[in-house]
Amino acid sequence: VRIDKRLRVDARLEPDRVVLALHGELDLAGAPLLALEIERAEGRPQQILVLDMEDLEFVDSAGLRVILAAHERARERGGGLALTPGQPQVQRLLSIAGVSGHLQTIASPEAALAPGPGGAHAS
Amino acid sequence: VTYRDTATRTGPRGHEPGSLAADQQDAGAPSPFAGPLARGVDLPFTISELGLLRRVVRQTAAELLMDTERSEDLALAVNELATNSICHGGGEGTLRLWRDEHALVCEVRDSGHIAEPERRNMRPDTELLTGRGLWLVEQLCDHVQIDSSPQTGSCVRVYMQLPAQA
Numbered sequence: 001v002r003i004d005k006r007l008r009v010d011a012r013l014e015p016d017r018v019v020l021a022l023h024g025e026l027d028l029a030g031a032p033l034l035a036l037e038i039e040r041a042e043g044r045p046q047q048i049l050v051l052d053m054e055d056l057e058f059v060d061s062a063g064l065r066v067i068l069a070a071h072e073r074a075r076e077r078g079g080g081l082a083l084t085p086g087q088p089q090v091q092r093l094l095s096i097a098g099v100s101g102h103l104q105t106i107a108s109p110e111a112a113l114a115p116g117p118g119g120a121h122a123s
Numbered sequence: 124v125t126y127r128d129t130a131t132r133t134g135p136r137g138h139e140p141g142s143l144a145a146d147q148q149d150a151g152a153p154s155p156f157a158g159p160l161a162r163g164v165d166l167p168f169t170i171s172e173l174g175l176l177r178r179v180v181r182q183t184a185a186e187l188l189m190d191t192e193r194s195e196d197l198a199l200a201v202n203e204l205a206t207n208s209i210c211h212g213g214g215e216g217t218l219r220l221w222r223d224e225h226a227l228v229c230e231v232r233d234s235g236h237i238a239e240p241e242r243r244n245m246r247p248d249t250e251l252l253t254g255r256g257l258w259l260v261e262q263l264c265d266h267v268q269i270d271s272s273p274q275t276g277s278c279v280r281v282y283m284q285l286p287a288q289a
Contacts, residue, residue: 061203061206061255
């Protein structure tokens with residue numbers, strides 16, 4: 001049993017997007033690492049940021065806060081932010097927090113984003 | 124002024140620390156806290172122990188036969204309370220767990236004062252980036268009790284009803 005579940009973030013560059021794959025547990029202790037990786041991604045030319053949540057084992061309100069802030073900045077600059085479906089705990093937090101419909105979910109990190117708010121061509 | 128709020132969906136249960144069933148047989152790996160927990164000993168925490176707190180809550184809930192979703196809800200609730208302690212309650216706090224007749228009880232204490240405990244009943248705006256913690260806790264647990272004053276700090280107890288066979 002792996003005791004250390006500290007957040008790990010792997011960045012992958014695609015022509016149109018940066019994919020950040022999240023592993024472990026995203027809490028107050030892990031939030032600064034995610035914020036840093038998102039900031040790096042935002043400095044790149046790719047307009048789309050995908051957070052791959054598949055391997056994430058836990059997220060809380062501190063982690064959600066980082067994601068919502070990134071979503072807001074993506075909207076402001078006309079870029080896109082999307083999440084892949086997370087495990088049940090991750091989906092449950094997004095649902096209870098009332099942000100499931102607010103954040104765009106795509107089936108896989110390579111999938112196209114829908115146009116419109118939160119999409120790649122948000123007005 | 125002490126704010127004491129016992130409004131609840133399920134009614135308050137026993138409020139004094141009892142003990143976890145001493146004869147529980149642990150099906151999985153033995154909890155390193157099985158002994159201390161059984162005697163209701165405090166678990167002090169800082170940001171370094173957040174993950175540990177979640178594991179202790181999950182394991183204790185599992186030992187009491189709580190299903191995975193409710194056990195995970197309780198772990199998240201305790202995580203949110205501990206996060207509040209770390210961010211607003213002096214950077215540290217103390218967790219105590221025990222079972223009473225009907226519920227697994229988790230108590231988080233810190234030196235901070237919760238000035239607006241009624242916020243737990245307000246759904247945050249989607250855009251609002253703060254203030255979700257207490258509201259989430261209210262959604263996740265069967266019963267929440269908040270005691271807070273500037274003089275004594277905060278004590279929040281969350282109750283999760285045990286399955287009938289526990």
